[in-house]
Amino acid sequence: MDYLDNLLEKVREWARRLIEALLGPEPEPEAELIPIPVNDPPRR
DSSP, X not given: OHHHHHHHHHHHHHHHHXXXXXXXXXXXXXXXXXXXXXXXXXXX
């Protein structure tokens, strides 16, 4: 039974590492866009 317990522990560790590698760190929110003023003369 010790063999199975050790095997399950290793599988759990590999799964945890795989999930961390695939998901990576928490994504940062996208930066807000800064409005750029445009000199647009009025049209007639």
